[in-house]
Amino acid sequence: MxxxxxxxxxxxxxxxxxxxxxxxxxxxxxxxxxxxxxxxxxxxxxxxxxxxxxxxxxxxxxxxxxxxxxxxxxxxxxxxxxxxxxxxxxxxxxxxxxxxxxxxxxxxxxxxxxxxxxxxxxxxxxxxxxxxxxxxxxxxxxxxxxxxxxxxxxxxxxxxxxxxxxxxxxxxxxxxxxxxxxxxxxxxxxxxxxxxxxxxxxxxxxxxxxxxxxxxxxxxxxxxxxxxxxxxxxxxxxxxxxxxxxxxxxxxxxYPFHEDPKRAHLAYVDNLLRLRQYSPKLRNLIIDLIISRLVKIDVEMQMDLDDMDDTLAAMVGMALKSAQEHEHQDEEDSDDSDNESVSSAESEDDEYVRVKTAKENIEKMDSILDSLFELYTPVFANPQSKEAMDVFEYLLTEFSHLILPTIKSRHTQFLIFHFGQQSERLMDAFCGTCINIAFESQRPLILRQSACAYLASFVARGAHVPGHIVVKVFEVLGYHLDEMRAVYEVSCRGPDVRRWQDLIRSVPEDVDKEDPLSYLDQEIEWECALPSSSTNLLNLRTTSDLIFPIGAYSNGGALRDMSFDVNDESWQQLGSYFPFDPYQLPKSKRWVDADYLPWRPIPGLNPEELGDDSDGEEVDDEDDEIDEDTATEEGVEGDD
Structure with missing residues (x-):
């Protein structure tokens, strides 16, 4: 037992x-x-x-x-x-x-x-x-x-x-x-x-x-x-x-400040988890504290990597690789080697500080998440137990209040991704939570969109999600969409095409300005080049953009293009935000490797047909391994 x-x-x-x-x-x-x-x-x-x-x-x-x-x-x-x-x-x-x-x-x-x-x-x-x-x-x-x-x-x-x-x-x-x-x-x-x-x-x-x-x-x-x-x-x-x-x-x-060294964060979290063993009243509060601080590190790490060019990202990868080679040294020795591994430069210039900060944040994330995976794994040894369900419900609460509303969270959500696949009951609980949030009208629109993204990404990337769960998700989504159509279809109005007239410089004489249909198939001179045919508008987002760009991970996209920016209006459109992008933290990735389905092209579909954004790249259908390297991956290649 x-x-x-x-x-x-x-x-x-x-x-x-x-x-x-x-x-x-x-x-x-x-x-x-x-x-x-x-x-x-x-x-x-x-x-x-x-x-x-x-x-x-x-x-x-x-x-x-x-x-x-x-x-x-x-x-x-x-x-x-x-x-x-x-x-x-x-x-x-x-x-x-x-x-x-x-x-x-x-x-x-x-x-x-x-x-x-x-x-x-x-x-x-x-x-x-x-x-x-x-x-x-x-x-x-x-x-x-x-x-x-x-x-x-x-x-x-x-x-x-x-x-x-x-x-x-x-x-x-x-x-x-x-x-x-x-x-x-x-x-x-x-x-x-x-x-x-x-x-x-x-x-x-x-x-x-x-x-x-x-x-x-x-x-x-x-x-x-x-x-x-x-x-x-x-x-x-x-x-x-x-x-x-x-x-x-x-x-x-x-709790250590964000800029405090990695060793302080790891020591503090380790002691928090020890305290949790003999203080039942503080157990959930401790996890809440750890996850809330972890999300902040996650976001800052993502933002730092987003701002880096490929050279700096490669330096982060080399620093991680060097740190791994010294992993078994004493704590004090490894701290010294960590600093030296970031750059050979003796002075801490701006680039050195940026790379060092990114590297330390990645290592903080990696070690703390590894500890949390290890902490909860015995609880889910029997995923059907009441205890497992109670713990998962608490993780769902953390997800709803801390992770879901956070822009650019990149790794913390994999706790729910991993443990949510331990049983169909847990899968149902996670998918149901996302659907409830997505269709609650009183929720902020951005939060509802994020819930949709998490649901889609979980179903698409969860290796243990069975087909009938996928079908069930589609059935539930279809039901909600039908309800929305029934509510809004009666009062739904099309766009006021008369506003187009403000952008028109001239039209043929046979166009009746009171009849929108008379504008069809006419040679119209516009005030600017923005108006276009529906075909061109749709081409603003190609099929490859809506799924996973084939080359996204080879240039760091899996680490540096994870989410939307509230100041960028493009989030209001269909985007390629997949919360469960490939997980590449060197130490803790072992927990999720078997849970994750990497993107693969549709058999028989020529990638060149996906659109001009593919740049003529070809995908070898016989190659089982899709290139998903990231800045963190560079430091661990060959160690698995």
Whole structure:
């Protein structure tokens, strides 16, 4: 039995009662000190065993840390109680207007205190002194927990400093202590919840070691950093259910700006999808946020490529190909190589910036869409299930409100294209949605035309759409057209041909200006060359234009001529807008390759008969592969 992803995520979110995140059998506050200082024999190498807890059997003492039980342990040469007294005095003096000790405390809590050295003239820092300082910082946060109720508005500066502490780059024990302090702070100071959540979400974009590393502490791998972020966030959400409603606008506010680097976007989306696993209330909101930002990238990428000449488009393809060759390098190395692969020029001139921006946008689109395809694929393992239908209905909502109204959306719609072909029931749902929008008179005309384009493109390009579905679509369209004819035919009036007279310079004498039929087959002299015969007017749009231009993809047309422009009146006429043009994003195209029917000429039809626009191009009927290269395709040719 296949278990869908949504069910798996729901199971994660309901895994029983909350367990203390600081429950760690070996987590004793303290450091391994010298034998004389700690009172340990040579044979005892356990760190953190306090003097009072030692027994003849020399067993390791186990301590559980939880929110309501903060015990006092010895920290180096100082106890937690001593540190508490120091914090109490600093807060008391701050209340009285004396901030010297308060400012020192703020600096200490940020981890910026001066390192211990045996000799001021010695550049080498004593490792024992470093260990003391690390452990004292842990002691400060344990002690500060007892004063959470005093950290109100008057202590905004101290709380701000605490939230700026680089806790992700320290050891596991410090991270647990810090997370527990955050929980105590929010419990005692409810308004601080927004600050705490903002601080955690701000870490979503972190992807480089330099962004969390702390000097003097062992380096922490990216996977461990990401785990700490979500341990903290999950803990806060489960302790304070109201946090989910507060988190929604925070997630939107911290989403990377459009011009931010690819690595920031990918890291943020990855963390959003992890959050989605344990926050059922935010699942749809997270997808809505991702898709809305994805559509914006999609449009900008399309507009950038539309404005490029073939040389710049080729440079984008070469940059993508170079990036693929370095795909398995470390994150930081690949970032450097990405920049170098765009151009050999050392200075970032206008062309370099344009190509780099287009390349990064393509990669953002590609990776994020790949993640969304992977996320939803298990849900549609059983496309007949209620769960699959529920998810698809939500995708349809996203399609109707975000994708359909967006001019030049090029790739985001392939989510609905792919999953909509998983069953006839889903196909029917998508086609029905498009038809409903197309024939709702209160909808804007441009939106209704877009729905028609999506419907036509889906039926024409969907490899898994069976013939009887196509027939059904035509039957429904015919029914609606008959209804429209019945409504409008009675009052329908032809064009007022008398307006033509304004454009006429002269006519033969036997023409009766009151009788439009008398103008037929007459030699008419026009004021301008615009009026023409119906045959010439129809030739403004040839048959090849109304379908797919044969050479459109070889020159980048599939990427750069995707849609209509609201300022261009040609959208009011029949056009060649096909929302499901060939999908060529290098990484994520694997999901839709089997779903897509490429354009092929009608057997026996000479392409030269399609019109002058064909430029005499010939199509080899025996060639199964139609040239559909795009700017993105250039970078991936030969890798499939």
């Amino acid at each position: 296949t278990v869908s992803m949504t069910a798996q995520l729901a199971r994660v979110a309901t895994t029983g009662p909350l367990k203390p995140i600081l429950k760690s059998p070996s987590s004793i506050i303290g450091v391994r000190r010298s034998r004389d200082e700690a009172g340990l024999d040579d044979g005892d190498s356990d760190a953190g065993t306090s003097e009072g807890a030692r027994s003849p059997s020399r067993k390791r003492v186990r301590v559980e840390f939880d929110l309501d039980n903060i015990e006092i342990y010895e920290i180096g040469s100082r106890s937690v109680e001593e540190i508490r007294n120091e914090i109490r005095d600093a807060l008391d003096r701050h209340t009285q207007g004396e901030d010297e000790d308060y400012d020192i405390l703020k600096q200490t809590l940020q981890g910026k205190s001066v390192s211990y050295q045996e000799d001021d003239d010695d550049d080498v820092i004593d490792p024992v002194a470093i260990a003391k300082q690390r452990q004292e910082l842990k002691g400060y946060y344990i002690a500060l927990t007892a004063f959470a109720s005093r950290l109100g508005r008057s202590c905004d500066g101290l709380v701000k400093g605490v939230l700026q502490c680089q806790w992700l780059g320290r050891d596991d024990q410090f991270a647990k202590i810090y997370i527990q302090f955050l929980a105590a702070l929010v419990s005692a100071q409810g308004p601080r919840l927004t600050q705490v959540l903002s601080m955690i979400v701000d870490k979503f974009c972190s992807s480089r070691l330099s962004e969390w590393a702390v000097e003097g502490w062992p380096s922490v791998p990216r996977g461990a950093v990401q785990e700490r972020i979500h341990v903290a966030l999950r803990y806060i959400l489960r302790l304070f259910p109201v946090a989910e409603s507060i988190l929604d606008p925070i997630l939107a506010g911290h």
